[in-house]
Amino acid sequence: xxxxxxxxxxxxxxxxxxxxxxxxxxxxxxxxxxxxxxxxxxxxxxxxxxxxxxxxxxxxxxxxxxxxxxxxxxxxxxxxxxxxxxxxxxxxxxxxxxxxxxxxxxxxxxxxxxxxxxxxxxxxxxxxxxxxxxxxxxxxxxxxxxxxxxxxxxxxxxxxxxxxxxxxxxxxxxxxxx
Numbered sequence: 001x002x003x004x005x006x007x008x009x010x011x012x013x014x015x016x017x018x019x020x021x022x023x024x025x026x027x028x029x030x031x032x033x034x035x036x037x038x039x040x041x042x043x044x045x046x047x048x049x050x051x052x053x054x055x056x057x058x059x060x061x062x063x064x065x066x067x068x069x070x071x072x073x074x075x076x077x078x079x080x081x082x083x084x085x086x087x088x089x090x091x092x093x094x095x096x097x098x099x100x101x102x103x104x105x106x107x108x109x110x111x112x113x114x115x116x117x118x119x120x121x122x123x124x125x126x127x128x129x130x131x132x133x134x135x136x137x138x139x140x141x142x143x144x145x146x147x148x149x150x151x152x153x154x155x156x157x158x159x160x161x162x163x164x165x166x167x168x169x170x171x172x173x174x175x176x177x178x
Contacts, residue, residue: 029166043157044177050150053143057088058113061096061106062148063155065114066121068097070159077169078177079155085174112139113148120152 033040051059060083067075080093095102099114106114116136119128140148161167 025168025170026166028168029164032161032165043154043161046150047154047158050147050154053147054151056086057083058110059151060086060088061092061110062113062117062151064093065096065099065117066152066155067159067162069118069121070156070163072159072162072167073169074162074167074172075155075159078172081172081174109139112136116148117152120149121156 060079063079064076064083067079083093084090092105095105096114099106099111103111112135115132116128119132136148137145
C-alpha cells in the first residue's frame with residue numbers, strides 16, 4: 001500500500017484595510033438662499049414654470065450638461081442623482097460630457113436639446129447660431145421649445161449661484177428640493 005502525501009495546506013490571510021484620505025471639503029462661501037429668501041423663492045417658482053411640458057429625462061440631461069459646462073459641482077451632483085432616481089442610465093449620464101462623440105446614446109431630439117444647451121450656456125460669440133436654433137425648432141413644437149429655452153436659462157442662473165457661492169456637492173438626496 002502506497003501512502004500519498006497530504007496535499008492540503010492551510011493559508012492564513014491577513015486583510016489590511018487601507019483608509020483613503022480625501023481632500024478636505026471646502027465650505028460654502030455664502031448661504032445665499034438664507035440671505036436672499038425672496039430671490040430663492042422666485043427662482044424656485046421660475047424652475048417650476050420652466051419644467052412644465054418637458055420630458056423629465058430630457059430636462060435632467062439638459063441640467064447636467066449645462067452644469068458640466070459651468071463647472072457647478074453642486075448642480076452636477078444634484079441633477080445626476082435626480083436623473084438616476086428617475087431611471088436614467090449611468091451610461092448616458094457618463095457619456096454626456098462627450099455627447100458629440102457618443103451621439104448613438106441619445107435621440108435626435110435629445111441631441112438638438114444638448115446642442116442648444118451648449119449654445120445658450122456658452123455665449124462666447126454673443127449669439128445662438130441659426131443652424132443650432134433651427135435644428136432645435138425642427139424637433140420641438142414652439143411651446144416646448146420656449147420651455148426648453150427657459151429650462152436652459154434657469155439652470156444657468158442656478159449654476160451662477162452655485163459656483164459663486166461655492167455650494168458644496170455630495171450631500172444632496174434625490175428629490176430633496178422638489
